Amino acid sequence: MVKISKLDKLFKPTSVAVIGASEEPGSPGRQIMENLLSGTFLGPVMPVREDMQPVLGQESSRSVDTLPLTPDMACIIAPHEELPRHLEDLGKRGCHAAVVLSRGRFRFDRDARDGYTRNLLDITQKYEMRILGPNCLGFINPSIGLNASLAHRHALPGKVAFVSQSDSLFATVLDWATSQSIGFSHFISLGDRYDIRFGNVLDYLMSDPNTRAVLLYIETIMNARSFLSAARAVARNKPVLVLKAGRSIQGARAAAAHSGAFLGSDEVYDAAFRRAGMLRVNDIDTLFDTVETLARTRPLRGERLAILTNGGSPGFLATDSLVAGGGKLAMLEDKTEEQLIEAMEGAWSFDNPLILRSDASGELYSQALSYLLKDKNTDAVLVMHVPTHAVSDSEVAEAVTKTARTSKRNVLTSFLGEEAAEDARAVFAKAGIPTYATPDKAIRGFQNMVQYRRNQELLMEAPPSMPESFMPDTDDVKQFVARALESGRQLLGGTEAMGVLSAYKIPAVETRLVSDMEGVEGAVEAANEIGYPVALKVLSPDLLRKSLAGGVALDLESDAAVREAAQHILERVREQQPSARINGFVVQRMMRRAFAHELFIEVVTDPVFGPVIRFGQGGSLTEVADDHAVSLPPLNLGLARELISRTRVASILRGHREFPAANMDAICQTLVKVSQLIVDVPEIFELSVNPLFADSEGVMALDCAIHVAKAEVARGEDQLAIRPYPRELEVCVTLKDGRRVFLRPIRPEDEPAHWEFLEHVSAEDMRYRFFSNIGELPRTEMAKLTHIDYDREMAFIAKGSEVCGDESGEEKTLGVVRASTSPDNEVAEFAILIRSDLKRLGLGKQLMQKIIEYCRSRGTHKIVGQALAENAGMVGLAEAVGFEVTKDFEDDVYNFEQILNPHEK
Known part of the structure; x- marks a missing residue:
């Protein structure tokens, strides 16, 4: 295994060789030489050319083995077919790392690229080298003045690392950041990631003292567990922000095709980023605004915001943005309101947002802010100011800054206008107080702080890998699975699937399976065994939503009703889904729970992150409601509750008026048990419990389908993207x-x-x-x-x-x-x-x-x-x-x- 320490030689070399150096204007070989020589890098830059012609005044060597000294790192610009030879030469010489700027014909040919990649990695493994790329723009390390890239400019020094999978965004962000005077500790393009991937770079940046925050642009992830492990390690110590392409299905497909990687679900990426303590943003502006906010603020104690302003409209707009985004407006304490009434002499709005008179002085702002910062119901304060001739913005800014320094609570500011607000923003920038041009941006900054706080809490969760509070009959489930696989089946349905749930102490409705050979009369006999009333469902491996195909009949009270319903089900299914296989019927005890909610729990296997759990509103309206959330297993009760909270049905489950609240503990426990099931039995790659009834009495599974296949791992936890508590x-x-x-x-x-x-x-x-x-x-x-x-x-x-x-x-x-x-x-x-x-x-x-x-x-x-x-x-x-x-x-x-x-x- 190649040592991670070799990355020091890559990003902090003392000498650099350039294979493919050139003096031809506009060529990559000239661009890399100009960038290396025009910075403040103190080490030797040694061009390698077969004709030994000097390049930009630097003497060339004919080959790697004739270089005057062994380079720590080499930049390679050469045809793809020559790359193995150059890496072999560098490895023999003792070079530790290479930036492969070559662009190749194997980009979209997966089979050819895989074989080519294996050949290159065999060479690098043999000589313990690391390679960045190929098909990358290289990297810039401003702290040592090294520009080992094909970028058109240098990066300013700073404390933020930017790591990009995209060459075009690499150049775009560099140009934009320079215009905004934003500096970097590292600026890195990964390219095709034959060797060095996001996880490797995150491991390096975690211990880099010059890096205080990490920004990532991601299209696809290749090794989910390695990436999340590295990301979680960094996120415990430094903010990690992610800009990811592929929110839409079309965008995700394009990103996967462009990188040659597997297409993963965007909502699963979202869940992974959240669980790893990272924060996802949607655009470049927000990326840099947010990292600035997180760098300048203290960790939030809570999520309640107070708004202080001298203009009603900005206060109302900010409130609307906060509430629309799911934020919480602070409810001021009675004590605070009494203090404000006495101090403000009625010159405020008597509510939050707290609106002062338009000509409010710096002293008035200071008084109001000091009361808000002492209010126990307030976790942060947004101070806004509309320009007025009566008082200067800078006077108000100085007063706000002085008061903010006396409190451990966060203060955010938004002083409106352009020229009038420039001096005020300079005051806040000097004091390290976040400031925004508009109320919307300020609220977005606060909400990003809130989401970051939530993600950091998820980062600290460590669910177990083995049952603790319940003892499932895992052996029974493994027998179900083994029998199915031995008979060539992938689907566990009906009584088998219900048996799996029962083995894991998940309440399931009494069920009988009737084969197609037993037919309608078999359904009648099963109904009599269970006792009326019953529900009748078609048994088909091709119908995931049986009710939508007319395959369900409810509240059947007699033998005659079962016979009639069975005939109608067969007719409707054959009419609506003529290609569907019909293997018989499922007969179940009819559940009459007047206040039960229909939910669903699903397990699907994502091609990137492995097993994931989906939860949401179930029943016949599952697709119509489109209300669900996703989380990565393993789950504990806290993570299960957080998963539920991200659905719209969560507010209904809490109860309202005469509708009693559902037993949330029972729902959470069911999610944890399903999570444990897929850890214990890695052969389960899909599971659907729909509907799952939930009310004040608990939960009851009415239908379940499980798909199994031979496991590729020995232990269930090995297929998870996040390792559970061992x-x-x-x-x-x-x-x-x-x-x-x-x-x-x-x-x-x-x-x-x-x-x-x-x-x-x-x-x-x-x-x-x-x-x-x-x-x-x-x-x-x-x-x-x-x-x-x-x-x-x-x-x-x-x-x-x-x-x-x-x-x-x-x-x-x-x-x-x-x-x-x-x-x-x-x-x-x-x-x-x-x-x-x-x-x-x-x-x-x-x-x-x-x-x-x-x-x-x-x-x-x-x-x-x-x-x-x-x-x-x-x-x-x-x-x-x-x-x-x-x-x-x-x-x-x-x-x-x-x-x-x-x-x-």
Whole structure:
């Protein structure tokens, strides 16, 4: 596996070779040379030409092996058929990375491109090289003055990284950003992504100190799990914003054809971005406006906005935009209203939006704003100002800025007009307060903050991979599936599908299956077994919505009614769907639940992100209502509730007037159980429960169809785009004093107990752990310790009683060990911390053995660590569990290393 560290040589080289350099005006070979030489890059730029003619005053080499020194990175402009030879030459010379600017004929020929790609990757793997492209414009790193691109201009330095899949947008955004004086830490074009993809670049940018935010332009994703793992890791520390093409079906098809990748559903991409803590925007203006907003504001505590203005119309327009976008207008406290009445002397609107008189002074603005910022029902304030001759905009801006600095709540501003507002905007820009030209843009900025906050909350969710509160009969389901596959069937319908639901404790209506051989009389007999009234449905693998084809009859009260309904069903289906196969009937107990809502739950397999769950309004109006939301499994109750909240039917489920609220807990539990089902049984690639009745009593599935196929993975969690909490790694161990301790992976909900755990760690042990004297950890740092991505990091905590033999007390966190693994799985770095009052009980050794075995099982090459020279206890523990210990006398630390999986020779 190629090391991620090679990306340093790509994006921060000390020397560059150019294969295909040229002096021909307008040629790519000349453009790349001009860009490399016209910046402030300090390293040598070495052209390679067979005729050895100088290029722009730089001496050329005939070939790679005659270069005066080995380049860190090479830019290649050559015909596609010559590319393997050039990469082979660079690899032999010891070059670490290449930007492949060549454009090739394999762009739209999938088979030829796949074979060509494998050949190139074999070469790069052999020499441990990384390649950017081909068919890319290259990259710009303004921090070192390096322009290794075919762009027509340099990028300004800044703290935002822009990564684009599109060459045209690369050039467009660069031009636009320069005109707006926007700078970048990196400006990267990915091209065809033979080797380096979004996930690789995100891994690199995560640790780049010059990058404070990341902007992505995406058309398609090639490795969903790798991408989401990297994106989730970055989004925990830096804002990640996404501009994605393909919102429409036509746009998505065009994007997939252009990139040669699979066509994935846009709503699934949306769900993935949301779950990864990223924020999706729709245009370039919003992209940069939003990153500026997030960079200048504090995390929101809530979603309620107060609006302060000196003009009624802007206040009303802002309110309309907020409400239309699903936002929340703050309801002011009585105390705040009393203060405003006394201070404003009636010169305000007595409501939110708070409208002052048109000639309101800076002092009046300051007073009103100070009360709003102290209001407990207000999470942020939007301050707007309409220009007036009575008071200058800058005076109001200075007063607003001074007051805003006194509060931890966010203040956004929109001073209307052009020239009149310029000075005010400059005041806000200097103070780091977001400012917008129009009320609409200001509201959009606030709503993006709200959505970003919600996405960050979803990022912290870690659902389990195995059942906890219920024990399904998974073996029964696997038998259903195995019998179907052995008989050559893909569809589980009728009693089989209902049996699957019952095995997972999902209430399902009593059902009988009647074959076509049994016919109408078989339906009558089944109805008698169940008891009247019954529902009768056609049994057909070709009809997903049976009612739309006339294949359903309800409230049948007698044998005669069943006979008549069965005949009519056969006639209607044959008339409306003559090609549909009819395999018999389904007879079910008729459910009479007057206030039940018809919902649906579906599982579909997306070609990019794997299994996804859809939820929405069901029944015969499913397609007409078009009311559904999508989420990536696995789900827990919190994620299930969030999924439901994104549908229109959610407001109806909450109840109104004489219509009682549905049992939301039962609906959420059903979604979680379906999520668990597809983790446990990877052969299920499609599932539809429609309708699912839901009312105050709970839920009841009335119909279900399940499609199965041979699984391509051994474990269900391997097909998920987001790895679930690995419950299978939980284990109990015994300490030297006989105490039973539970070792398990850390979870987000462990954060409160982790604070208490650190209170039992001495200052000296904290210094040993963090290599410096630290006070209380900030909330953000504690979140990083307890909210982890199990794909690239693992932390095991020990839970047990504080006192040996006390089985009745609350379990406490007694110790923690963690390993952060490099994205290439080459190295895992460990750290361990035990409660200072519980040492010498063998807990440290148990935790270390647990983390070592885990890293070994996932194929990690080696595990390493460090300890301060005076930390003799850690040195002894490391030696006891098999580490090679060496001392670094220069830094006065001990280094630990243990090879877990030797490299193949």
